[in-house]
Structure formats: C-alpha cells, structure tokens
Amino acid sequence: MTLEFGKTIDEDVVEQILSILPPKSLKRFQCVSNRWYALITSPRFVAKHLSNSTHNNLSTSVLMKREVRKDTNPDETEELFSFLHFRNDEDNDVDSVHDEHSFLSSIQEFHIPFPTGVKTPHESLIIIGHCKGIICLAQAASGEVILCNPANHEYKLLPPSTYLPDSDWPFLTTFQFRDGLGFGYDPNFNEYKIVNIGFSAPELSTPDGFNIYNPPKAAVYTLGTDTWREIKTDSLETETTILWPEQFQMHFKDMCFWLGHEQHKELDVFDEGEEQFIREVIIMFDTGDELFHNIMLPDEFDYPSKNYFVENLLGWKDSVALLGGKICQISSFGIWVIEEFGGPNGGAWTKHITFDLPVEPLIFWKSDRVLLNGPNNTDYRGLIFSYNLGTKKLKNLPIRSERTDSTAIVYVSSLVSVLGGGKPESKDNSTPNAEFSVFEYPSPPVSHYMVDKKTYSYSVWAIPSDDVSLRIKKVMEGLRTEFGGPEIDPHIAVVGSIRMKHEDMLNKFISLQSHVISSYKAKVNQVVTRSSYFQCISLLIHSSFKVSPELSFTTGVCGGQFRFWNKVRPHLNLLYGYLTEEERKKAQEKVSYMDEGLSSLSFFITRLALYKIDYKDRSLKSWEKIADYPLRFE
Missing domain, CATH: 2.40.128 (Lipocalin)
Structure with missing residues (x-):
C-alpha cells in the first residue's frame, strides 16, 4: 500500500508538472511512453492544461498580425502572425522609451498553413477572435472560415x-x-x-x-x-x-x-x-x-452631446468594459465598466479611469498594460510599444509593423483540438x-x-378614432383566425424604440401635450407586406407634407422631443407573424376581400399614447400603456 501510495503521489506530481508546460514540449513528451501519451491526450488533462494556461500569472501571450518588408524585395511587404510572450512582472520597468529589456520573453513568427480547399491568398486572413485556446480566422475575399490551434499545428476549414x-x-x-x-x-x-x-x-x-x-x-x-x-x-x-x-x-x-x-x-x-x-x-x-x-452605450457616446467615440470592448478586471477616445482630444481615453444589465437603458455604466496615450491603443494585454502601434504621420511610425497606465512608462518592443491597422488578441496556449469528435x-x-x-x-x-432583468423600449402611438379602430379590429381578427399571431391594438408608431430612463421619458411625453394638441388625419396609401415580424401585413400611411402636413408636423415634434429624428413612412400593422411569401400574398388579398375600402381609408388620429414594450415578448402580453391624452378637434 505504501508503495502504491507513493506511486500515486509521484504520478500526480508528474501530471501537475506536465500541465504547466507549453504545448510544444508536451507534443515531444507524448513519445516518452504509452502512459504519457494517454495522459497528455486525455480530455481531463487537456482541460487541466487549459485551465492552468488561462490562470497563469507568470506570462501573457499575444497573437499579432502585422505587415513586414520582405527580405528578398524590400519594396514588397508580407503579413506575418507573431506570438509575443510577456512576463507578468513589475521589476523590469525602466525609464527609457528605447528600452528593449525583455519583459517580452520571446517572439515567435509564423505563417498559418492552409487547410485543403482554401484558395485565397494568405494576406486576406482576418483574425476574428480567440476563445479558450482556439483562434478563429476568416478570408476577407471568400468568406471562408478557419479554426486553428497554432500551438498543436491543427487547422480546420469550416x-x-x-x-x-x-x-x-x-x-x-x-x-x-x-x-x-x-x-x-x-x-x-x-x-x-x-x-x-x-x-x-x-x-x-x-x-x-x-x-x-x-x-x-x-x-x-x-x-x-x-x-x-x-x-x-x-x-x-x-x-x-x-x-x-x-x-x-x-x-x-x-x-x-x-x-x-x-x-x-x-x-x-x-x-x-x-x-x-x-x-x-x-x-x-x-x-x-x-x-x-x-x-x-454610456451617455457620453450618445447624440446630441457626444463627447467620446468607441475604440473597442474588452474584458477589464473581470468585467465588460468599453474603451473610448475623446473626440476633441485625440490622446485622451477612458474606460467604462458595465455594473448592471437590464433596465430601460439596457445597463448601468460607470467611468473608472481616464488616461492619455501618445497613439491609439492596439490591445490591452493586462488591465494596466497597453500595446500601441505607431501611426505613419508620427515619429513612432511602424514601432510597437507597451505602455503601463500606472507608471506611465513606454517601452519600445523589438518588433515593427509597416501598417497602422495591425490587429492583435490575447492568446492562451492549449492542447485543445479543432479536429476532434466526441461532442x-x-x-x-x-x-x-x-x-x-x-x-x-x-x-x-x-x-x-x-435572464433576471428585462430590457424595455418605449413607443409613442397614434390611436385612431373608436369607430375606425373597431373597423380595423374586425380585419385583424379575420387575419388572426387564418394565420395566427397575437392580438394588436390598432395604432401607428409615431416614435419607436425609445431608450431612456422611465422618469425622463414620462416627463417628455407629458410636455408633448403642449406641442401636439390637435387631432389630425391619416390617409392609407396601400396594403403592404414585409418579411418583418412586426410589419407582416400593414397599412402604409401617406407621410408626405403635401398629403398629410399635420402628420408630418406631429412626427417631427415627437422625434425632436425624444431625440429620434426620422422620415420613416408610418405603418398601421394588421398582423404580426412570420409568414411565407405565399402566405403573405394570400393575407394581403384577404384584407381587400374583408374590407375593400381599407386600402384608401382616411381617418382621424384622436389620441397619443405612450407604451412600454418588451420586443422579446412576441405575445404582447407584457406590453403596457403608461400614459395617453386626447387630441382636440379643431
């Protein structure tokens, strides 16, 4: 028992040591014995190795696609993929822009060999993303997608x-x-x-x-x-x-x-x-x-008071974060972290940090470390830097790129196979x-x-007079009897998909009552059909100022009130649903059969209403009227 116990301990120690080695070494160690081969290729070991690589605090790997000049012809360039391996230590910070001291432990450059069937040139490969040891690439010209794990030299054409x-x-x-x-x-x-x-x-x-x-x-x-x-x-x-x-x-x-x-x-x-x-x-x-x-997005990214433009999203300190650049100060950047999902705006953002960079960032490889790619019109042309947000120190890496649109992703070396079954x-x-x-x-x-929170939109509806609503409801009921779909209150969406806090939105709707006062006429142009769920069968309403000046005025005022400017043609939707083209044509004909005069109907809009809407609820049962008010007949 003692021997067996000691043997078990030894095997566990060996497995632990192997699980922290790079894939290149493990590929060689597969040849040591059948036992080692079975261990290293087992799903449990692959998972353990990936977990150790993901949580490795000693190093970080970045995969970068860059353009370099050919050795054979300096007037031509080629695109290379480079693995940059960083040591995650703080002891090597020095105060020189030209420092090439290797906290960058190694650089590996390679071309990705194409799987059988890929016809387009290597230069058109685009890095889509990385996920748990596998990289996704795509051909810009053909749309072909490749999954690959360069660590174990596996490539798969989808x-x-x-x-x-x-x-x-x-x-x-x-x-x-x-x-x-x-x-x-x-x-x-x-x-x-x-x-x-x-x-x-x-x-x-x-x-x-x-x-x-x-x-x-x-x-x-x-x-x-x-x-x-x-x-x-x-x-x-x-x-x-x-x-x-x-x-x-x-x-x-x-x-x-x-x-x-x-x-x-x-x-x-x-x-x-x-x-x-x-x-x-x-x-x-x-x-x-x-x-x-x-x-x-955060309010700072929204019109009309837009102060920042979006650089990219990133995982920052275990949260979803947004990196933005200040519009009027090209060297100024900030990071916003989303604290909560759901609610009227979809989420709550908090601005956590602001900082200045000499050039636009290429990628965050740690929460406080940024890779920079020097633009052509500066002294940093073609240079790749690492910048520490905390110490504000810039390091020139021993690597260059001839273009400023290089791409990079943080990469985790793994043994995960892109070829294998068992799924x-x-x-x-x-x-x-x-x-x-x-x-x-x-x-x-x-x-x-x-899953715990709802994201709502709000919409301002124009409501027809009671007699017209009753007439339209009869047609809606006939369509639902044959084609299904939820019950709809007859309305024209004046402004849809409003996103703002409930209190602000309600106050704006209340103030609308002093701007849009009088009832107005809407005139049907034709019965139309769309592949859209919400506009499956609908009445298209004349929207030109010449035909409906009051309607155009109301649309403009409502759009301005809710910062939702548009000249979209209004629709009164008769049926929600996913119908085939043949079914839609049949439903369109059925409308004329049930009410021939509907396609040229003129009617009064007598109320404006504000609704809270969850567009994921296709039954409409959660759609709720928040407020409404009558329009005055002149």
Missing part, C-alpha cells in the same frame, strides 16, 4: 453555411456583406460555436425612394457536429427598427459581443442630410441559450459531457444577469 442570404450587391463580396461573424464557447454542452449574422440587400421602393431593410438572419456552426443550423434573430428587430452588428469584439463569460448600430427599417435614399442610424449599440449573443441581447450531436437531444469541461473554473457568466 463547411460553408447555406442559411444566410446571398448578397444581391455585386460590388460586395460574401464576407464583407456578412459582417456579423462571431466566435465563442458554450460551457453547458462543451461546444465551440461560430455565429454568423447576415443581411440581405435592401428592397428598393419606388417611386417614393425608400430602401426597405429586412430583419437579419443568423446561423450557428457547432464544432462537435461540424454543421451549421439556422437560429432565430427575434431580438434584433423592433416594431420600426433593426439592430445591425458591425464589428465582433470578443467572447467573454459565455457571451459574444459586437459593436453595432440600430437603424430604421426604411431609409429615405433622397434625403442625404437625414441621420440614417439611430444609435450605436452593443449586441450580445448568449452561446448557451442562443439568444441575442443588446445594451446602450454532443445537438443541443436538443444531448446532455452535457460529464467527463470534463475544457474550462474547469469559469467566472460567473454574463448571461446570469441577463
């Missing part, structure tokens, strides 16, 4: 997705058009996932000159099954707007994060002076529930893998905050 809309714009390539690519990990089912959000080209509406934007579609790739499947994007649509992810930022605590914007579903192409985008937003994807969420087939018919998790000690996920 199959193409067939669920997203093809671009109808010939001057846009597939990947440029599908800019919603994100990469993350689902801890519930031990799965790496890629989500791709796509928008089809807008429909051109003539002769009024409005572009109609349809809601996004999304597909998720699961590494374990090596397949794509379509998922719902309900949370990326409101009654009058859509949310558009623009730039993937990171995977953090079981959530994928994008910077994006909210825009109207219809844009007037002839009015170039009109603000087309309503606001910048942060869009999130819960990799476990596969649901989208969104939160507002659940699907979320619907599988149970979590009880044997191991590739990340044994996760931080509390962001999604825990999301």
Whole structure:
C-alpha cells in the first residue's frame, strides 16, 4: 500500500508538472511512453492544461498580425502572425522609451498553413477572435472560415453555411456583406460555436425612394457536429427598427459581443442630410441559450452631446468594459465598466479611469498594460510599444509593423483540438459531457444577469378614432383566425424604440401635450407586406407634407422631443407573424376581400399614447400603456 501510495503521489506530481508546460514540449513528451501519451491526450488533462494556461500569472501571450518588408524585395511587404510572450512582472520597468529589456520573453513568427480547399491568398486572413485556446480566422475575399490551434499545428476549414442570404450587391463580396461573424464557447454542452449574422440587400421602393431593410438572419456552426443550423434573430428587430452588428469584439463569460448600430427599417435614399442610424449599440449573443441581447452605450457616446467615440470592448478586471477616445482630444481615453444589465437603458455604466496615450491603443494585454502601434504621420511610425497606465512608462518592443491597422488578441496556449469528435450531436437531444469541461473554473457568466432583468423600449402611438379602430379590429381578427399571431391594438408608431430612463421619458411625453394638441388625419396609401415580424401585413400611411402636413408636423415634434429624428413612412400593422411569401400574398388579398375600402381609408388620429414594450415578448402580453391624452378637434 505504501508503495502504491507513493506511486500515486509521484504520478500526480508528474501530471501537475506536465500541465504547466507549453504545448510544444508536451507534443515531444507524448513519445516518452504509452502512459504519457494517454495522459497528455486525455480530455481531463487537456482541460487541466487549459485551465492552468488561462490562470497563469507568470506570462501573457499575444497573437499579432502585422505587415513586414520582405527580405528578398524590400519594396514588397508580407503579413506575418507573431506570438509575443510577456512576463507578468513589475521589476523590469525602466525609464527609457528605447528600452528593449525583455519583459517580452520571446517572439515567435509564423505563417498559418492552409487547410485543403482554401484558395485565397494568405494576406486576406482576418483574425476574428480567440476563445479558450482556439483562434478563429476568416478570408476577407471568400468568406471562408478557419479554426486553428497554432500551438498543436491543427487547422480546420469550416463547411460553408447555406442559411444566410446571398448578397444581391455585386460590388460586395460574401464576407464583407456578412459582417456579423462571431466566435465563442458554450460551457453547458462543451461546444465551440461560430455565429454568423447576415443581411440581405435592401428592397428598393419606388417611386417614393425608400430602401426597405429586412430583419437579419443568423446561423450557428457547432464544432462537435461540424454543421451549421439556422437560429432565430427575434431580438434584433423592433416594431420600426433593426439592430445591425458591425464589428465582433470578443467572447467573454459565455457571451459574444459586437459593436453595432440600430437603424430604421426604411431609409429615405433622397434625403442625404437625414441621420440614417439611430444609435450605436452593443449586441450580445448568449452561446448557451442562443439568444441575442443588446445594451446602450454610456451617455457620453450618445447624440446630441457626444463627447467620446468607441475604440473597442474588452474584458477589464473581470468585467465588460468599453474603451473610448475623446473626440476633441485625440490622446485622451477612458474606460467604462458595465455594473448592471437590464433596465430601460439596457445597463448601468460607470467611468473608472481616464488616461492619455501618445497613439491609439492596439490591445490591452493586462488591465494596466497597453500595446500601441505607431501611426505613419508620427515619429513612432511602424514601432510597437507597451505602455503601463500606472507608471506611465513606454517601452519600445523589438518588433515593427509597416501598417497602422495591425490587429492583435490575447492568446492562451492549449492542447485543445479543432479536429476532434466526441461532442454532443445537438443541443436538443444531448446532455452535457460529464467527463470534463475544457474550462474547469469559469467566472460567473454574463448571461446570469441577463435572464433576471428585462430590457424595455418605449413607443409613442397614434390611436385612431373608436369607430375606425373597431373597423380595423374586425380585419385583424379575420387575419388572426387564418394565420395566427397575437392580438394588436390598432395604432401607428409615431416614435419607436425609445431608450431612456422611465422618469425622463414620462416627463417628455407629458410636455408633448403642449406641442401636439390637435387631432389630425391619416390617409392609407396601400396594403403592404414585409418579411418583418412586426410589419407582416400593414397599412402604409401617406407621410408626405403635401398629403398629410399635420402628420408630418406631429412626427417631427415627437422625434425632436425624444431625440429620434426620422422620415420613416408610418405603418398601421394588421398582423404580426412570420409568414411565407405565399402566405403573405394570400393575407394581403384577404384584407381587400374583408374590407375593400381599407386600402384608401382616411381617418382621424384622436389620441397619443405612450407604451412600454418588451420586443422579446412576441405575445404582447407584457406590453403596457403608461400614459395617453386626447387630441382636440379643431
């Protein structure tokens, strides 16, 4: 027993030592014996090694894509991937900008070998993100996606997705058009996932000159099954707007994060002076529930008193943080941390720190360390620096880049395979893998905050007279009987998707009563159908000043009151739902059959109402009227 006990201890010690070694060494040690090979390749050891690498306080690795001049021809450049390995110590700070003292312990440069089937040149590779030992790359020209682990020399070309809309714009390539690519990990089912959000080209509406934007579609790739499947994007649509992810930022605590914007579903192409985008937003994807969420930026980033522009999101001191630069002072930056998810603004932000940098930051590799890439028009051209926010000391690293748009990510070396099976087939018919998790000690996920709190929007509705409402309700009831969908109160959304504190919003609505006083006429232009859930079948209302001057006045006043300027054509929605094109056409014809005069109806708007809306609730049961007031007949 004593011998067996001693042997067990020895094996545990060996395993502990091996679990802190780099993957390159472990690959060699696999050849020592069958026992070592079985240990190093076991899922439990891979998970332990990843956990140790993630929590290693001795070093940090950064993967950087940069442009260098070729040795064979200095007039040409090539793009390299470089691993920068930093020691996380504080003893090597010196006071020289030109210091190359190696707290940067090593630099490894390499080209990523292409899997079979990749046709486009190496220079078009884009770093999408890193998640628990795996890197996601994409080809800028073709849209092909590659998962790789350079530490164990594994690369996997993903199959193409067939669920997203093809671009109808010939001057846009597939990947440029599908800019919603994100990469993350689902801890519930031990799965790496890629989500791709796509928008089809807008429909051109003539002769009024409005572009109609349809809601996004999304597909998720699961590494374990090596397949794509379509998922719902309900949370990326409101009654009058859509949310558009623009730039993937990171995977953090079981959530994928994008910077994006909210825009109207219809844009007037002839009015170039009109603000087309309503606001910048942060869009999130819960990799476990596969649901989208969104939160507002801090007030300093919002119009009309916008003082900062967004640099990027980051995980900062175990929190979701936003790095912003001051508009009028290009060297001044700040970090905001989100303290709470939910509420009328989607979240509460606190400004934690401000600082000055000589150039724009490339990446935070610790909470107080920043990599900088010197711009072309300065003395720092091509140089890579590390800057300590605490000591305010700048270090020149022994590495250069010929371009200022280099990209970098913090990387964790691991043995995680991108080639391997043993994963659940699907979320619907599988149970979590009880044997191991590739990340044994996760931080509390962001999604825990999301499920407990609601994010509301507010909307100002124009309410028709009682007799007209009764007439429209009969048509709505007939449509619901055949096509389903929730019961809707007849209304025209004057201003939709208002995001502000409840008290501020209510005060603005009350003050609206002294500006919009009189009832006014609305005239139906035609019955229209859309692929949008909230505008499935609707009455398009004349909005031109020539036809409806009072309506145009009301829309302008309400938009100004709630900082929501737009010239969107108003709709009175008759049916909410997801119908096929054939079903929508049939429903459109049914409206004319049930009430032939509805397509040219003129009626009075007699009330304005304020509603609190949760657009994730497609039953409408949680939608609540907050206040209303009657309009006076002149």
